[in-house]
Amino acid sequence: MAVAELATWVQRAWLEMGEPKIRSVLYRQGKRHVCAAQEVQPTVGRLPIRRGGTYLITGGAGGLGLVFAEHLARQHAAKLVLIGRSELDESRQRQLQALEALGAEVMYVQADVSDLQAMRSAVQQAGDRFGAIDGVLHAAGVVDTRDIMDKTAAEFKVALQTKIDGTLVLEEVLEDQPLGFVCYFSSSSAVLGDFGMCDYAVGNRFLMAYARVRNERIAQGLATGHTVAIAWPLWNDGGMQVGGQDQTQAYLQSSGQRALEVAEGVGLFESLISQPLPQVLVMAGVRERVKRMLGMTPAILDLAEAGSDHEDGVSEDESVDVSSTDQPGQARRPEMRGFTIEQCVMWDLKDQASGLLNLPRDQLDADENLDQFGFDSISLTRLAQALSRHFGVDIKPVVFFSAPTLAQLRDHLLNTHPVQLKSLYSVGVPRRERAVPARRSERQADSASMPVARALALPKTTPSPAKVADAEDPIAIIGMSG
Structure with a gap:
């Protein structure tokens, strides 16, 4: 990259960092494109699935791949080519037999979808047995739940191979097939993020972008x-989860979502592969909360517009003056006399939470999920900010999905920042005066003032305006425009 070009990109990045709104932006041929999410009512056309057709499913031995294999077997008596990395053991043999009992013809090929030669062989075997392939479901995926900071570059690349390399391999080995449709199983993480893993979101974001590129190639x-990329939400059965059951439930409730039922997802699938949009996001839950999370309602304001004097969205009377940690014991209050560090941390966690929620601290059970107290994705973001200022450490909202109770949050902080907390609560040093948190009615910034997600996908054309749906409709189909 030339020096002048690099300087241009540095200037662009600097200007974007100064923007009042958090957005996903693309620069193409010098033109700035901004992403947006819009609810759509897909125009359903002819179903591109024929009875007795041959369909290749990557990740077909489990998860969503198996869910849709069962659907194609039951509803369309399909010939199924299931691709998986695992050996065909006794358990998978039983799965194949169950599919055949539903009316399908099934073959399983052990192959890594990102391995070009293995996939060439798989397609050849499929052709020898079933003939031409009529459609593709790319449902394979690898999830490394560790934080990006805990992964090497090689490990990061491994997690991308199935989504990115696998997609390109499929494009090459199927170029001569008369495909009726190609469906990429993406994830809402492509739009909402993936709880710090990063690679999972990047891989799924690629699928959404490539679906548009592929449709452009079809037009040529x-x-x-x-081709359509469906960014699925969390499923009740068959899809990715957010850690354990408690963490998954905390994430869903705090964001206004719920898990998608298998019957709902399977029913949506045929509609979505029959409509013209190249990429869609499926969200199930409380419609207005989901739309607010995506920045689709006027109630979403940016921090600069929220009436707060602080960039991080915590007003002055909400903060605790402990931002400097060079004075040991400054967080130990007189009422903490005789407390262990663990008890001190819990006291302050309850104090911060009760201040944000305007709830008495004795109503906050340390073992109860935070969403049960009334926290949602926006107020959890504010809690993370308040705790960061109080403890003098960087606390991201994503921590609440792995530590959804105050007790788990206390343990996380003690394990992650032991030196910092020991210094804050050292015995024998007077604590500086603490500002009393303002109650909800006194705060300048409304609780709905912070956007928590932005749409990332960038199709070429803007989707048609959404048909107004009933408020009770539990599923929203979101198109991406920019």
Whole structure:
């Protein structure tokens, strides 16, 4: 990259950092494109699935791949080519037999979808047995739940291979097939993020972008099979989860979502592969809360517009003056006399939470999920900010999904920042005066003032305006425009 070009990008990045709104932005040929989310009512066309057709499913031995294999077997008596990395053991043999009992013809090929030669062989075997392939479901995926900071570059690349390399390999080995459709199983993480893993979101974001690119190639006569990337939410069965059951439930409730039921997802699938949009996001839950999370309602304001005098969204009377940690014991209050460090941390966690929620601290059970007290994704973000200022450490909202109770949060802080907390609560040093948190009615910034997510996908054309849906409709289909 030339020095002048690098200087241009540095200037652009600097200007974007100064923008009052947090957005996903693309620069193409010098033009700035801003992403947006819009609810849509897909225009459903002819279903591109034929009875007795041959369909290749990556990740077909489990998870969502198996869910949709069962659907194609039951509803369309399909010929199924299931691709998986695992050996065909006794358990998988029983799965194949169950699919055949539903009316399907099934073959399983052990192969890594990112391995070009292995996939060439798999397609050849499929052709020898079933003939041409009529459609593709790319449902394979690898999840490394560790934080990005705990991964090497090589480990990061491994997690991308299934989504990115696998997609490109499929494009090459299926270029001569008369495909009726190609469906990439993406994830809402492509839009909402992936709790610090990063690689999972990047891989799924690639699928959404490539679906548009592939449809452009189809329009040029260079490929076949209308392509759609479906960014699925969490499923009740068959999909990715956020840690354990408690963490998953905390994430869903705090964001206004719920897990998608299998019957709902399978029903949506045929509609979504029959409509013209190249990429859609499926969200199940409380419609207005989901739309607010995506920045789709006027109630979403940016921090600069929220009436707060502080960039981090915590007003002055909400903060605790402990930002400097060079004075040992400054966080130990007189009422903490005789407390252990663990008890001190819990006291302050309850104090911060009760101040934000305007609830008496004795109503906050340390073992109860935070969402049960009334926390949602926005107020959890504010809690993370308040705790960061109080403890003098960097606390991200994502921590509440792995530590959804005050007790788990206390243990996380003690394990992650032992030296910092020991210094804050050292015995024998008077604590500096603490500002009393303002109650909700006194705060300048409204609780709905902080956007928590932005849409990332960038299709070329803007989706048609959404048909107004009933407020009780539990599922929203979101198109991405920019």
